[in-house]
Amino acid sequence: MYEKDDPRSALATAARPDSGDAIAAPQYFDLREHPVVRAQNVILVHTDAHAGDDLDNGTLEGELAVIVTDASPAFTVLTADGATKVTEPGLVVVPPGASRISVHGDGPLVRLVEATEPAWRDRVANADAYAQDAPRVSLLRRWPEPVGGQRVRVYPLSEVPDDPKRFGRIFRTRSFMVNFLPLQDGPRDPRKLSPHSHDDFEQLSLAVQGEYVHHIRTPWLTDSTAWREDEHVRIGSPSVTIIPPPTVHTSAASAPGVNQLIDIFSPPRVDFSEKPGWVLNADDYPMP
Template identity: 35%
Template sequence: MPKPFRHATVADHSQDRPDLVEADGSPTWITRGTNFVIAITRVESGTRLIARDVPDEHMILLPDVGATVTMGTGESRTMPGNHLVIVPPGDAEVVAAGSGLVVRCFSSRHAELLSLARNAAAFAERDAQLAPIEDWPAPPDGFQLRVYDLEAGIVENDKTRVYRSSNLMINILCERQVPRDTRGLSPHSHVDFEQGSITLKGVHIHYLRTPWVPDMSVWRPDEAVEVGSPSVTVIPPPIIHTTRNIGEGPALLVDLFCPPRADFAKRPGMIRNVADYPLPPNLVEN
């Protein structure tokens, strides 16, 4: 009998109880994929988020609140909201400068968080279809705190901003103020990697379709999953998917991948911080 395709896992933090309560009482929700783990915290001014002995780079997304990020080495940077921080391996502390959300994205090598993830049971057995974590080349000037202004370089009609490190790729869609046009959706699937879809503002519907195969016993009905903010939906291959925001007001969606996507990395102009991270040799055109 063929093995059924994996289901997407949905963690709607607007409804869920937190998985971890920080020292000041701030709630943190933790959701994992096979190769990544995402921690979202609703912070107040002064909230401290500490990560110890992180074995590789991780990302901190500050969609609406400023913060100071300090490494164990003492290196420190302070930035307002609407910034992305790429953090080198080691210890890191985030101190929030106001109220809002802080999103921290790690590879699954940061094992400390994996068992706390609300969907941990779904990943008890590794999916053989998924590519493993494979680091891309380190930056020529070495690992260091890198801070990116998400407004910088945006031009009219831009829909997204993509950044990557040596192990992660994040796709931060531009904020929408009106519902997505249902005549312009983008259903697609991935062959060998998961997508972590992070909803940070607004209400979204994820449309999920399991491909048909010759054995009808593994067919499944289409799904339309409505999620609030914040939330994380992990979509495995080869599930066909697309998403739209509904209702008026701001809507913000972010996608996370580990390892980075080769198709995005090879597309000219797609990666905003391409100058900081070289491509693997097999992706460099001769």
């Protein structure tokens, strides 16, 4: 449920009968302890980078995305086509093939790759959770090729200020959708939360600053032995919480200073994509 002034209140959600499949448990990771984790379709790699580091992305079959925050260092993406320097927060999309990142300062970098990538799939900390495909999660089918062909693309946040008519600042690739949510100064008002659920996709909530409480409720199915107590998990940053469908969930900033959350989806969300103006690089990455 959303407040009437929440942009998500206008989303159309299709009702469908429940599949009866078991509902996966939420997963919570401190990224300093577990820097490489996965969901069904995406692997998230967190690196505390330092000046002079040379990060090998491997030779990838799909695109790679780099999430750059205020705390991230400047870096250069090196591909067969040349070098691209990145100096400010935003999203960077790197084409398939071999690539490296040359780091020019100290700070965190977050990389996203497809979960099937041979260079990364055996490094994840939570492989057992996906020993079999999650039955409630739609498997990734890449969206269409980007307009103008594959190349390094940089989307700085400075070019797209926050707009209350739009939900966050959303970018998509062929395989991922990344939503930079507005900074939250201090704790979220507990009277204005937004519990909701998703039918067939996971949500990765990446905390890059501050602290959050993730409230997650697992719906009751016919098998009462699989019922779970509601969860109210407090977790700092950097962390990622993997929220499975169709759990009811909402997250509340809880630290007294600045809190920042970035939501990640794979494949890209159709409902967000259908809202005019919400996906900021839609001209580059068309819908199916």
